[in-house]
Amino acid sequence: MRVVLAEDSVLLREGLVRLLDEAGATVVEAVGDGEALVRAVVEHRPDIAVTDVRMPPSFGTEGLRAALEARRLVPGTAVLVLSQYVEQSYASDLLAEAGLGGVGYLLKDRISKLEDLSDALRRVADGGTVLDPEVVAGLFARRRSGPLDDLTPRERDVLGLMAEGRTNRAISKQLVVTEGAVEKHISSIFAKLNLPPSDDDHRRVLAVLTWLQS
Structure with missing residues (x-):
């Protein structure tokens, strides 16, 4: 490259x-x-x-x-x-x-x-x-109250790994859960952050942006 x-x-x-x-x-x-x-x-x-x-x-x-x-x-x-x-x-x-x-x-x-x-x-x-990962951890530590408060601890773990750019497979290995469980967590994150399916928007990026801005 x-x-x-x-x-x-x-x-x-x-x-x-x-x-x-x-x-x-x-x-x-x-x-x-x-x-x-x-x-x-x-x-x-x-x-x-x-x-x-x-x-x-x-x-x-x-x-x-x-x-x-x-x-x-x-x-x-x-x-x-x-x-x-x-x-x-x-x-x-x-x-x-x-x-x-x-x-x-x-x-x-x-x-x-x-x-x-x-x-x-x-x-x-x-x-x-x-x-x-240190950026992710530091930003989570500084995060104010906001839309992410509804997320469970596991969903926050998943969102943090999404912020690092990890795929669903990589997240499942890191958290020692199935890919199906990761997909369910991500679907729940999208729902709680009011990010419906869209052909124009990248929901993973929007979810991380919501976290950064909260």
């Missing part, structure tokens, strides 16, 4: 290039700011844009904004965001665009584990959604 990488730290950028290579990706260009990321994606049309959130000049959310802008110019480009921080707004902004291509949000500590990085790259490249 072909990757454009954006990271402003030269040392970290070189280290990420090596890690991505070991994870089975080919970095077609590595850049140091958001404008260069947009240009590189338009030029190379990679499978994935991997970017830090905080980039020059203000070290706000330039990396995230640039990646999403690049995808608007090159539809279907997957976006994998790396961050040192658990930020609800970052995850929400990414998930809001999940229907346009694969998205992922990993903490930088996670990417040192090649198995986790390879798995995240594959799922995002395939159009899936990946949230770091």
Whole structure:
């Protein structure tokens, strides 16, 4: 899979290039700011844009904004965001665009584990959604009261794994239940969150967005 990488730290950028290579990706260009990321994606049309959130000049959310802008110019480009921080707004902004291509949000500590990085790259490249388990746990801990209060503890477990981008089969293995039980839990989650079947909306993504926004 072909990757454009954006990271402003030269040392970290070189280290990420090596890690991505070991994870089975080919970095077609590595850049140091958001404008260069947009240009590189338009030029190379990679499978994935991997970017830090905080980039020059203000070290706000330039990396995230640039990646999403690049995808608007090159539809279907997957976006994998790396961050040192658990930020609800970052995850929400990414998930809001999940229907346009694969998205992922990993903490930088996670990417040192090649198995986790390879798995995240594959799922995002395939159009899936990946949230770091620590991001999921942190956001659940900060969650205010709201529509998720009607969910049972098991349904919250299932929703948390859905937020990580896990399939029904993966969820069943993680929770040691049948796939049929997972399907029933998910159907109950959709019903409690008032998410009826729709040809236009991705209910799994909408369920996670409801959780993030609650």
